[in-house]
Amino acid sequence: MPSYILRRLLLLIPTIFFALSFLFFLFFVLPGDPAQLIAGGADRSPDPGVVARAADRYGLNDPILVQFANFWKRTLQWDLGESFINNRSVNDILGEKAPRSLRLAFWAVIIEIIIGISVGLVSAIRRYSLSDKLATVGTAAAAAVPAFVLGFILQYAFAVYPQKHDWPNWMQLKTSRLGPDSWAFFAFPMEDQWRYLILPAFTLAAVSTALAARMMRGSMLEVMRADYMRTARSKGLSERAIVMRHGLRNALIPVITLIGIDFATVIGSAVLTETVFSWPGIGSQIADSIGSRDLPVILGLTLVVVVTYSIVNLVVDLSYAWFDPRIRLGQGAEV
Amino acid sequence: MTMVDPHASAPAAGIPSGGEAGIADVTAEAQPLRADVIKRFVRNPLAMAGLSFILFLILVAVFADLIAPYGFKESTQPRVSRAGPSSDHWFGTDIVGYDVFSRVVYGARISLRIGILATAMALTIGVLFGSAAGFFGGWIDSLLMRITDVFLSIPYIILAISIATVFGRSENSIILVLGLTGWLPISRIVRASFLGLKQLEYVEAATALGFSRRRIMFRHILPNALQPIIVYGTVSIGAVILSEAALSFLGVGPRPPTPAWGLMVAQAGSGSLASAPHILFFPGLAIFLTVLAFVFVGDGLRDALDPKLK
Numbered sequence: 165m166p167s168y169i170l171r172r173l174l175l176l177i178p179t180i181f182f183a184l185s186f187l188f189f190l191f192f193v194l195p196g197d198p199a200q201l202i203a204g205g206a207d208r209s210p211d212p213g214v215v216a217r218a219a220d221r222y223g224l225n226d227p228i229l230v231q232f233a234n235f236w237k238r239t240l241q242w243d244l245g246e247s248f249i250n251n252r253s254v255n256d257i258l259g260e261k262a263p264r265s266l267r268l269a270f271w272a273v274i275i276e277i278i279i280g281i282s283v284g285l286v287s288a289i290r291r292y293s294l295s296d297k298l299a300t301v302g303t304a305a306a307a308a309v310p311a312f313v314l315g316f317i318l319q320y321a322f323a324v325y326p327q328k329h330d331w332p333n334w335m336q337l338k339t340s341r342l343g344p345d346s347w348a349f350f351a352f353p354m355e356d357q358w359r360y361l362i363l364p365a366f367t368l369a370a371v372s373t374a375l376a377a378r379m380m381r382g383s384m385l386e387v388m389r390a391d392y393m394r395t396a397r398s399k400g401l402s403e404r405a406i407v408m409r410h411g412l413r414n415a416l417i418p419v420i421t422l423i424g425i426d427f428a429t430v431i432g433s434a435v436l437t438e439t440v441f442s443w444p445g446i447g448s449q450i451a452d453s454i455g456s457r458d459l460p461v462i463l464g465l466t467l468v469v470v471v472t473y474s475i476v477n478l479v480v481d482l483s484y485a486w487f488d489p490r491i492r493l494g495q496g497a498e499v
Numbered sequence: 500m501t502m503v504d505p506h507a508s509a510p511a512a513g514i515p516s517g518g519e520a521g522i523a524d525v526t527a528e529a530q531p532l533r534a535d536v537i538k539r540f541v542r543n544p545l546a547m548a549g550l551s552f553i554l555f556l557i558l559v560a561v562f563a564d565l566i567a568p569y570g571f572k573e574s575t576q577p578r579v580s581r582a583g584p585s586s587d588h589w590f591g592t593d594i595v596g597y598d599v600f601s602r603v604v605y606g607a608r609i610s611l612r613i614g615i616l617a618t619a620m621a622l623t624i625g626v627l628f629g630s631a632a633g634f635f636g637g638w639i640d641s642l643l644m645r646i647t648d649v650f651l652s653i654p655y656i657i658l659a660i661s662i663a664t665v666f667g668r669s670e671n672s673i674i675l676v677l678g679l680t681g682w683l684p685i686s687r688i689v690r691a692s693f694l695g696l697k698q699l700e701y702v703e704a705a706t707a708l709g710f711s712r713r714r715i716m717f718r719h720i721l722p723n724a725l726q727p728i729i730v731y732g733t734v735s736i737g738a739v740i741l742s743e744a745a746l747s748f749l750g751v752g753p754r755p756p757t758p759a760w761g762l763m764v765a766q767a768g769s770g771s772l773a774s775a776p777h778i779l780f781f782p783g784l785a786i787f788l789t790v791l792a793f794v795f796v797g798d799g800l801r802d803a804l805d806p807k808l809k
Contacts, residue, residue: 175648182649190661301545304798308790310741312748312764313783316772324772432656436745451749454660466657474652 169482176474183470184463188235191459192228222248235463244464249456254464257449262468263350264342265438265445268364269430270351275369276376276423283373284380284419289407291385299377306374311433315367315440322363337363341442364441368433372426379422384415417484424480431469539803546799549792556789560607567601572756581775590781593767595756599778602758603785609759610789613674613743614736620678621739622732625685626721632686633693634716643690647683655680659742663751670753673746677739688731692724730801737793744786760786 219225223234238245244254287299322337336359343360347353353361387393388411396410434447442448446465453461540546559566569575575588580596582588590599632643650658659680666672696702697720705715744761746752753759755766763782771778 178645179648179652183652186649187653187661190665304545304794305787305791308737308741308794309787310744310748310761310764310783310790312745312761313779313787316764316779316783320772320776324776328773431654435656435660436748439749450657451660454664455750457664462661466653466661469654469657470652473654 169478172478172481176478180467180470180474184239184467185232187463187466188232189228191457191462192231239464239467244467245460247453247461248458249453249461254461257461258446258465258468261444261446261449261465264443265434265447267347267351268361268368268438268443268445269434271361271365272369272372272430273423275365276373276426279369280373280376280423281380281416281419284377285384285407285412285415287377287381288384288388288415296381299381303374303377306370309370311367311370311436312440314370315364315437318363318367319441342444364437364443367440368430368437371433372423372430375426376419376423380415380419383418384411387411387415390414421480421484424476424483431473536803540799543799543802545795546803549795549799552788552792553796556607556611556792559604560611563604563608567598567604569598569601571602571605571758572597573601581771581778583775584777591775591777593763593778594771594775597756599763599781602763603760603781605758606760606763606782606785607789609670609753609757610740610743610786613670613677614740614793617674617677617681617739617743618732618736620674621681621685621735622728623682624678625682626689626728628682629686629689630693630716630721630724633690634697634712634720636694640690643686647687650680650683656742656745659746660749660751663746668751668754670757670759673743673752676746677742681735681739685728685731685735688727689724692727693720696720696723726804730797730804733800734794734797737790737797740786740793741790 223231226234235245242255244258246253247257283299283303287296290296326336338356338359341360343357344355346355346357393406393410396406401409431447434445435451436447437443438445438448439451446469450462450465450469452458453465574596575592575598578596579588579592580594582592584591588598588600590603593599593602628643632640653661659676662680663673663676666676693716702715702719705719710719743752743759744764747759747761748765750765752762755762760782764779764786767775767778767782
């Protein structure tokens with residue numbers, strides 16, 4: 165087991181290296197000269213002297229391999245560079261935006277766990293019932309609706325419409341932006357913050373909640389057929405004890421894995437959700453930076469996302485063995 | 500194109516899709532006959548609803564010129580912008596004064612074209628790489644697995660917008676982007692199937708008969724590995740349409756005035772929510788229904804081909 169963890173950790177290094185290098189070279193072939201961009205924007209024609217100084221300052225005249233080496237040299241020292249647009253250090257941007265994205269993701273995962281697992285569980289126990297059918301259609305719908313459409317619909321239904329028709333204040337949620345930005349214990353909304361949090365959190369959670377519910381249903385149905393469930397029944401245990409103690413515990417294993425892997429869906433959907441709600445986190449920052457070709461910011465933030473994602477995946481794989489001791493990692497288990 | 504393929508009824512029922520090498524699981528199950536598969540599919544109301552919607556959408560796309568009262572970049576006469584739905588303009592008019600209904604109708608062409616072509620491209624690349632990796636094993640397999648590791652470690656949407664930024668904003672470049680990123684999971688599914696299937700006796704028999712490796716791969720193994728590919732491919736058309744909408748929404752898709760649905764939602768933006776929500780609602784609904792239809796058909800195919808999973 166320890167050697168397996170070590171091997172996986174070692175495999176992470178080349179994976180992350182190649183992923184980031186790919187993006188580095190990808191952005192290097194982008195049309196448009198970054199020096200022009202720094203000196204005054206892509207479409208205007210800035211003073212050539214300013215362009216030359218900008219190119220000089222950021223080392224943009226060096227051969228690409230030198231720039232590539234420099235990129236890795238400073239990245240390894242945890243210096244993510246500075247923005248082409250406003251000279252802000254990417255480390256600062258990260259420090260400011262990451263907590264906001266994490267808070268949003270935290271609540272999205274809570275929603276996913278509570279709603280996803282309970283819907284899937286009910287679906288499986290009452291298989292082919294009306295609630296099961298509704299859940300099947302509902303989860304398919306939640307997975308098919310684009311985050312930006314869902315976001316706008318929720319905004320319309322819970323913020324714009326109530327506001328237009330002068331509903332009492334307590335029934336109105338807020339459409340966009342961060343709000344007062346006041347939190348207790350990092351992630352718990354204070355004052356009016358919940359009004360700003362709730363819509364983006366549900367939007368972000370939609371797709372993964374649907375997937376978790378479907379997975380939970382499938383997994384629970386499979387577990388219910390297992391021999392140990394029949395044994396539990398024949399012991400005369402109550403249906404509740406059978407489902408909860410023997411069924412749920414075993415059925416949860418693949419779902420937990422899914423929720424972990426789903427972190428990627430959450431990140432991806434965060435780009436859209438944060439843009440729709442003008443939530444100033446990492447996702448909307450990446451979208452903005454791609455729009456303005458702000459390479460250091462894109463690369464820096466993507467690095468953080470890729471590293472986090474890879475580590476979460478590793479932890480999820482390991483937890484699989486933790487939850488189900490029958491699974492042996494290592495020899496023969498190709499990664 | 501969503502009809503059930505005859506090859507799919509071959510005995511691949513025990514192959515876990517997408518999982519790691521499901522070697523132990525490969526058993527020649529009772530072969531679901533083609534007629535049974537079609538019968539099960541037809542009896543599934545959601546799948547049939549999805550299929551009808553897709554056929555309807557294809558008709559709309561083909562006859563868009565006849566259906567749409569205006570061109571997709573033709574201003575209404577007299578020019579009215581942000582008008583609500585009425586008998587003249589079923590879906591209202593947008594900010595510029597274009598007829599939203601006409602644009603949604605023309606948008607069906609774009610979505611279907613991108614969805615089908617990008618999926619075809621992803622399937623071609625994915626099947627070639629996946630079958631080579633699963634069949635030959637060794638360094639080809641390791642290389643492929645490491646390459647997919649690298650690209651799958653970048654969250655999909657970030658990968659797609661990055662590549663889209665490089666390719667520029669046009670319909671064709673979106674097809675390339677989605678095709679070039681979409682093959683990764685397909686190659687893993689195909690690889691897993693091939694790993695299991697290549698150990699079966701009929702492959703051994705074909706080898707003993709001296710058939711070429713290419714013939715064994717594509718004539719003997721591939722038809723039996725098609726089932727998960729068909730299911731994934733169908734759902735994938737919907738997923739590609741969804742991604743296209745997202746890329747258009749983020750401003751890396753086709754340029755205005757192309758009537759791409761995602762772009763229409765983005766152009767309406769949150770500014771129109773209070774005054775003219777219909778500009779945003781109808782193209783959004785079109786994306787939603789289209790994706791849902793492909794998901795239902797994909798699920799229906801999966802259940803019809805392998806009823807024990809239901």
